[in-house]
Amino acid sequence: MRIPSIIRLPRYKNFDYTPRHYDPVKEDIEERTRKIKNDMNEDAESGTTSSIAGAFRRKTGSSFTGTNYSTSLLQLVIAVILLGGFVGYLFYGNQVFYFLMLGVPVYLYFRFRGIFFKK
Structure with missing residues (x-):
């Protein structure tokens, strides 16, 4: 009988290969x-x-290969906000979160109004 353990020991991996011929x-x-x-x-x-x-x-019928401009811009903005929040927290502490709580709604307001960013 085996004793339960928290640590997982590596086991050998089985490899099953069935060759296929491409014509x-x-x-x-x-x-x-x-x-x-x-x-x-x-x-x-x-x-x-x-x-x-x-x-x-x-x-x-082909697969989706690209992203549109607004999706990639939104991903970039989210990444910048997260990175800025992390770096700002390291330098300024909790004060950076107050700035983000003010900055994100302002960005969203201008985004949906279409003033700075075209949809």
Whole structure:
């Protein structure tokens, strides 16, 4: 029987590897046949061909790659506030929190009014 302990001792790690073979030619052929079948189904349903609509449809299925400007600006402001609060606390003590309690609402007021920052 094992004695319970607070310290976790490292154990060996099992590694299970199942090799897979990647065939780019086969994958390319399957991708082309899938696209052709989809195009034939769309043509049969709509009666017309639209390569532009298909291009937009393929783009919407892709993963989200970028962030918009306002989100990145908000993340930057939050990071600056947290870093400024930490550094200010180290230098000035609790007084920096009073400044932040005044500064954050002022920033939010100007932000939502659209005076300094455009939405």
